Amino acid sequence: MKQFFKFVLASMLGVFIMGIIVVLILAAVIAGVVSSAGSEKSTDVEPNSIMHMAFTTPITERTPNNPLAGLSFLGLNSEKSIGLNDILANIKKAKKDGNIKGIFLDESYMSSGQATTEEIRNALIDFKKSKKFVIAYSEVYTQGFYYLATAADKVYINPKGIFEFTGFSSQTTFLKGALDKLGIEAQIIKVGTFKSAVEPLVLTKMSDPNRLQVTSYLGSLYDHFLTGISKSRGINKDSLFNYANEGSVQFPEDALRLKLVDGLKYKDEILDDLKTRTGTPLKSNLASVELGDYTKSKSDNVKDDDDDASSNRIAIVYANGEITGGDGDDNSIGSERISRAIRKVRLDNKVKAVVLRVNSPGGSSLASDVIWREVALTKKVKPIIVSMGDYAASGGYYISCAADSIFAEPNTITGSIGIFAILPNMQKLFNDKLGVTFDGVKTGKYADLGDISRPLSPEERAILQNNVNHGYDDFTKAVAAGRGKTQEYINSIGQGRVWTGAQAIKIGLVDRLGNINDAVASAAKKAKLKNYNLVAYPEQKSIFNQIDGDLTSQMRTKMMQSELGDNYRVYMQIKGITQIMRTPQARLPYDIVIK
Incomplete structure (x- = not known):
């Protein structure tokens, strides 16, 4: 022993x-x-180079502060990604760089929202004003990447490639049947005829109001999509609609015949074409720089008249993700972290104006109000302009409405002014399915309000409905005050209804259509600044925090995706339900999935 x-x-x-x-x-x-x-060290750019652009990872608002990007550790790859901020900055820099002769837009899977794609596309169109070329090529054109590619001078596809051009569809996963089988009742308290985020829990198909609004905003998105392609390709918009509606594009030859692309070429032929355009001998290697690496370039050939040593600053505060209480992170909007950042720039005398970049489907109504308060206070002392990304809806619109001015892309998803709360009744699951019962004592009639082991009483439901009504009243008052409208008018366009940016500008929820650079220019004009420097807030997480969070999260995500496959999206939707069954929510319908 x-x-x-x-x-x-x-x-x-x-x-x-x-x-x-x-x-x-x-x-x-x-x-x-x-x-x-x-x-x-900085990246050296050779003369007669092309900038290679290929989007293979999700596009975030800001490039992650991750020195481990691109490294493999314990079988996990920390993928190297680039944010929209650096994508736009690099395209603008390349426009002035004498060493960059053109852009090669290579096969990509656009894992981004439509407004993000729109901003990149417009940057490419602006790049072409320099008389430099943009060439697009892919073996597989998704509709998202094709829309981006139509900004190019020439669009090529592999002769045996795939070309998707079928129109848009939006689908929602309904969970009521599953909840019924489990013995779980979703008790819904909401305000807003169109507030459809709760429908997957209580219905088995779309309600008529929801079908109306989805038809409306999907139609607006699709119209903008076709309009952009029509303008770039010189094809009548009605013809484009018919091509998609009739399934006219089956093979690459069809895309060429209908002038959707300029040629059928293999990759080696594209590379030879690029060599010819840059004056590179066909037997030599093509000089190129990756989009992400170009961020670190210090080319002497960049003619930049924007740099200055001004002490004046315009702060860009990035509010990205779902809105929650607490600190959050770079991919979620924690009310503490974002409100603290806005407060900091408000009190900083060197910051003369603020751009609040919002990319959010909403979230906690309380957390949204905390951030709204800081925006309203900032407006009293210095200009604050909102730039909307892919989404700025519900709580995302709440935190935007107090600003001096709101910019959105035509295909931004916004509005959804409404409030809801969900409380599960799991009595049948506990009693009938599991054989579990509960008993106890309480000192007051409502001491156990919110108990999920039983249904709400009529009095309890009235209390919760009153809370939600009160939240909606606060929401519509805030929007009315910020937008200079009556509360009655805001209620008429509210009710949880979702709008696109193109629709929102017509009803007064948005001031101008434009990107983040337009918002910065507006902020500078309002602050009467000619020279200024841009500073970004909040501060990104340190590498040690990222290691703990990113690797753990990546490992968990990869395991779940491997096990669930296509059902992973349903899992994430169910997970989202459990997260919102806590406080009143101002957020979009669960998933606006457009294919």
């Missing part, structure tokens, strides 16, 4: 020491990576 304990203790000590060694090695590796990242 004595020998046994000696063996166990020795083994435990060995494991402990080995653990310390592994931690120390890992810390050294991380420190080395961080150190090398901090001293990273």
Whole structure:
């Protein structure tokens, strides 16, 4: 027995020491990576280069502050991604760079919202004003990537490739049948005829009002999509509609015949074409720079008249993701973190104006109000302009409405002015399915209000409905005050209804159609600034916080995606339900999935 304990203790000590060694090695590796990242050299751009653009990872609002990007660790790849901020900045810089002769838009899967794609597309159109070329090529054209590609001078597809051109569709997953089988009742308290976020829990198909609004905004998005292609390709919009409606594009040859593309070419032929355009001998390597690497370029050939040493600043505050209480992170809007950032720039005398970049489907109504308060206070002392991304709806619109001016893209999803709350009644699940019962005592009639083991009483439901009504009243008052409208008018266009940016400008929810650069220019004009520097808030997370969060999250996500496959989206929707069954919500319908 004595020998046994000696063996166990020795083994435990060995494991402990080995653990310390592994931690120390890992810390050294991380420190080395961080150190090398901090001293990273600038990217050299050769003469007669092309900028290679290929979007293979989701496009975020800001490039992640991640020195480990591109590295593999424990079988997990930390993918190198670039944010919209650097994409737009790099295209603008390349326009003035004498070493960059053109842009090669390579096969991509546009994992981005339509407004994000719109901003990149418009930047490419502006790039062409320099008389430099843009060439697009792909083996597979999704509708999103094709829309982006139509900004190019020439659009090519692989002779055996796939060309998707079928129109838009939007689908919702309804969970009521599953909840019924489980014995769970979703008790809904809401305001807004069109507030359809709750429908998947209580219906098995779309309500008539929801079908009306989805038909309306999907039609608006599709009309803008066809209009953009029509203008770029010189094809009548009605013809484009018929091509999609009749399934006219089956093969690449069809796309060429209908002038949707300019040619059928293999990749080697595209590369030879690019060499010819840049004056590169066909037997030599094509000089190119990756879009992400170009961020670090310091080319002497960049003619930039925008740089200055001004002490005046315009702050861009990025509010990205669902709105929650607490700090949140770079992909979620924590009311503490964002309100603190707005407060900081409001009190900073060097900051003369603020651009609030909102890309959010909404979330907690309370958290939204906390952020709205800081926007309203900022407006009293300095200009604050909102730039809307893919989404700025419900709570995302709430935090926007107090600004001096609101910019949106035509295909931004916005509006959805409404409030709802969900409380599950799991009595049948507990009693009938699991055989679990509950009993207890309470000191007041409403002491256990919110208990999920039983249904709401009529009095309890009235209390919750009153709270939701009160939240909606606050919401519509805030919008009315911010937009200079009556509360009655806001209620008439509210009711939870979703609008596109193109629709919203007509009803007064948006002031101008434009991108983040337009919003910055407007802020500068309002602050009477000619020279200024841009500063971004809130501060991005440190590398050590990212390691803990990103790798753990990536491991969990990969495992779930591997197990669930196509059902992963349904899992995420169910997960979202459990997260919102806490406080009143001002958010979009669950998933606006447009294919």
